[in-house]
Amino acid sequence: MSTLQTPEIRAAETVTLPVGDIEPVLDAFALLDHRAQRRAVKAGLAPSGQYLAMQDGDETLLLRLESRITHIGRGGACEIRFEDQRVSRDHAIIVRHGRYARILDNRSSNGTFVNGRRIVATNIRGGDVVRIGPAELRYVEMP
Numbered sequence: 001m002s003t004l005q006t007p008e009i010r011a012a013e014t015v016t017l018p019v020g021d022i023e024p025v026l027d028a029f030a031l032l033d034h035r036a037q038r039r040a041v042k043a044g045l046a047p048s049g050q051y052l053a054m055q056d057g058d059e060t061l062l063l064r065l066e067s068r069i070t071h072i073g074r075g076g077a078c079e080i081r082f083e084d085q086r087v088s089r090d091h092a093i094i095v096r097h098g099r100y101a102r103i104l105d106n107r108s109s110n111g112t113f114v115n116g117r118r119i120v121a122t123n124i125r126g127g128d129v130v131r132i133g134p135a136e137l138r139y140v141e142m143p
Contacts, residue, residue, distance in 0.1 A: 023134065027054075027055050027056060027057060028054040028055065028082075028134075028135035028136055028137060029054050029055065029056035029061055030056070031082045031083060031084045031087075031134070031135050032054075032063075032080070032081065032082060032083070033081040033082070033083050035081065036063060036079075036080055036081055039063060039064070040054075040056075040061040040062060040063050041061065041062050041064070042059065042060070042061060042062075043060040043061070043062055046062045046064070046142050047142065048142050048143055049064055049065070049141075049142055050064070050065045050096060050101060050139070050140070050141050050142075051063060051064050051065060051139075051140045051141075051142060052065065052080065052130070052137040052138070052139060052140070053137065053138040053139075053140045054135070054136075054137050054138075062140060062142075063080060065094060065096060065101070066079070067079065068095065068096050068097070069093060069094070069095050069096075070093065070094045070095075070096075071090055071092075071093055071106075072087075072091050072092045072093070072094065072132055073087055073088055073089050073090045073091035073092070073106070073108075073132075074087045074088060074089050074091070075089035075090050077090075078090065078091075082132065082133065082135055084133055084134060084135070086109075086110055086133035086134050087108075087110075087132055087133035087134075087135065088106070088107075088108035088109050088110070088133075090106045091105075091106060091108040091112065091132050091133065092104060092105055092106055092108065092112045092130075092132055093106055094124075099141075100123060101123065101124050101125075101139065102121060102122065102123050102124065103119065103121070103122060103124050103130060104120070104121040105118075105119060105120055105121070108132075108133075110133050112130070112131070112132060113130070113131040114128055114129070114130055114131075115128055115129055116129070124139045125139070125141075126139060126140055126141040127139070127140070
């Protein structure tokens with residue numbers, strides 16, 4: 001008797017998870033690493049600029065997009081770092097050019113979503129809802 005498994009048995013052991021089956025976390029602030037949490041400001045105190053907004057209970061906190069290119073993910077080199085296994089190491093990238101911003105999915109396992117639609121790359125505007133793994137964020141432009 002052979003110790004190798006038949007293709008039918010191997011296929012049954014690996015199941016592809018459906019894309020988009022991750023429930024979004026409305027209080028995404030708790031998933032951020034401590035460095036990003038310290039940089040967050042209350043919505044009423046934010047100077048003009050471009051931000052990602054997230055909830056912490058009933059409070060809205062903003063993370064400023066400080067550089068032209070912002071990496072979002074679980075990896076240590078990311079500017080916005082989440083501590084959740086459902087977020088890829090280098091999950092997504094936001095590129096700002098003047099007043100415009102574009103988000104790109106960086107071959108993440110669970111996808112990047114804008115306003116409920118899975119994207120590869122798309123422009124984002126103020127008010128757009130971005131989902132990175134389980135974290136739900138809103139892109140905000142403060143005048």
